Structures are given as C-alpha cells and as structure tokens.
Amino acid sequence: MNQKSDLSTRDQILQMMKTSGPLSAKEITDRLQITEMAVRRHLGTMERDGLIESKMVRQTLGRPTAVYGLTEFAENLFPKNYHTLTLDLLGELAEETGEESVNRLFERRRDKLKHQYEADMKDKSFADKVRRLAEIQNDNGYMTELESHGEDEFILKEHNCPISQIAGRYNHACNCELNLFESLLDADVERTECLAQNDRRCLYIIRKHK
Template identity: 70%
Template sequence: MNQLNKLPTRERILHMLKMSGSLSAKEITSELQITEMAVRRHLSTMERDGLIESKLIRQTMGRPTSVYGLTELAEGLFPKNYHTLTLDLLGELENEVGEETIRLLFEKRRDKLKLQYESSMEGIPFAEKVKKLAQIQNENGYMTEFEQNDDGNYVLKEHNCPISQIANRYNQACDCELSLFKSLLNTEVKRTECLAQDGERCIYIISNRE
C-alpha cells in the first residue's frame, strides 16, 4: 500500500501539491477518490489556515479554473537540511581562517538585525519594547512568551530555536542573541537557561528600566 494513502486527507493534499505543483480541485478529487465537496471543504480550511493559496488559470475555452498551490508556511512543514549545509560551510571556514572569523560573522548578523529592528523600538514605553521583542522573536519561529515578575523585571521564554543545530556547535550564536537583546532594550539582560546547553527552553531575565 502506498504510504501516502495512510496519511490523513489534509496531509495527502499537501504532499500531492508538493510533488505535483499546483492542482485543481477536480484533479485532487480524482487522485483521492473522495467527493469533490469533501475536497473543497479541506481546501477551504487549508486556505483559511494559510497553508495553500488559489489562483485563476484562464483556459483556451470555457471559464477560468482555480488551482491550488502551497504557501511558504506550508513549505516549512517539509523536512529541510539547511543547517547541515550551513554547519559544513562554517566548519570549512573555521578550518581555513580560524574561529575568530566565525565570531565576526555572528556579530555582523547581530548588527544587521539591530539595524533592522531598532527603529521599531524608538519612542515607545519599555513594556512595549519587551512586547515588541517577543513579537519579533515569534515571527522568526522562536515560540516566544513573556511575563512581568513581582519585582518588576520581565521574563522572556523561547520554547523553540530555529537555529538550534548551529547554536549547539557555535555558542557565538547564543552570545550574539543576548547581546542583541541588551542593545535593542538598552538594559541588563541575563540568560538563565539555554536550549543549546541542554535546557528545556531559553529564558531571559530583563531588567525593567522604568
């Protein structure tokens, strides 16, 4: 039996679109051997969830046909080994020019991120700055939440690290993230737990300046 047939209908549709490219509801129905109404219900839900998008294709004859394709969000559901290539390249670079160059690369990335985000931090209360930082990290895939302690300081927790495989090998990535937080918030920030050092999450204690 085809392994794809064992998947739930939603996952089967995603795999079909990944393998075949854009498909119409009729083509998906024909492949899945279920009713077109059921297919359209799945497509509607997946489009609402941001996993697929539709576009009209004009025909030489007849009415235009809607076809469905994967969004960038859906593409992220499929395995990718970018980190392996990155680690290989960093390893080669380290062997050629030394560890100091690796540190400089991470620092340049930190400086680039600072330039990218610092304007959004200007002129807002400190609490809003912490909220904005959490939002930025969430958008970058860190699954971030924050809260304010009784002492007035903030605790920011990252439950995921999109670059964990790299950070596990190169702690400079973690050091630069901490430095970035300090720079954007202009306050003392301490990391008390780190995913790259066998922690369950990354935890930052942010001193309240107000």
C-alpha cells in the same frame, strides 16, 4: 476501500501539490478516488487555514478553472535541512581561517539586527521596549512568552530556537543574542536556560539598569 482520516487526506493533498504543482479539484478527485464534494470540503478548510491558495486558469475550451497550490506557510511544513548546509559552510570557514572568523560573522549579524530594530525602541519606555522585543522574537519564530514582574523586571521565554543546531555548535551565536538584547533594551539581561544547551527553552531575566 479504506477510510482515510481528515488529516491523512489533507497530507495526501499537500504531498500531491508539492510534487505536481497546482491542481484542480477534479484532478485531486481523480487521484484520491473520493467524491468531489469531499475534496472541495478539504480544499475549503485548507484554504481557510492558509495552507493553499486558489487562482483561476484560462482553459483552451470552456470556462476558466480554479487550481489550488501551496502557500509559503505550507511550503515551510516540509523538511528543510538548511542548518546542515550552514554548519558545513561554517565548518569549512573555521577550518580555513579559524573559528574567530565564524565568531565575527555572528557579531556582524548581531550588529545588523541591532541597526534593523533600534528604531523600534526609540522613545519607548523600558516596559514597552521589552514587549516590542518579545514581539520581534515571536515574529522570527522563537515562540515567545513574556512575564512581567513590575515595570522594571521581566522574564522572556523562547520555546523555539530556529538556529538551535547552529548555536549548539557555535556558542558565540547565543552570546551575540544576549548582547543584542542588552544593547536594544539598555538593560541587564541574564540567560538561565538555553535550548542549544539541551534545556527545555531559552529563558532570559531582564532587569532595568538601576
């Protein structure tokens, strides 16, 4: 029998749970044809890493049994082509009513985010506003890094862009993000690199108004 690495065994377990739903350790053992001890070791590691969660299920006979299923975090590891559907829908809208309609959607999203986050910025110093913005973007999947050049100038780097495919087609999305930053921070914001334009990251230079 071929030896399987920890990674390949983990992947097999994830695939099994994705296609079959929650499984017990015994069910996984029977399918993988490895020892139950090895399966439980993998399950323990995966549960600790936040990939799976367990719950007790009452059986018709005997004691309740633990079954393991995917967490939301693990579900997000599987490919999802949301951007393809979004681009198709935006394309239909642009064809039917003009690209200006698409631009207005991005502007409405910008205004909604501003309303959502401006309370977080209230009564904060400029530096704290910038730090809070970096936290917000990081929580939203942008993988941010913040550099301080004194209390009046910062460099915000975004190493990931969840909407890069959409922004690559509709540049107004990037313009709206820049406007949002300027509005929330009440600052001068300059973008010098952009993932949607095939740069390695998005990079913003943020300066306090003189």
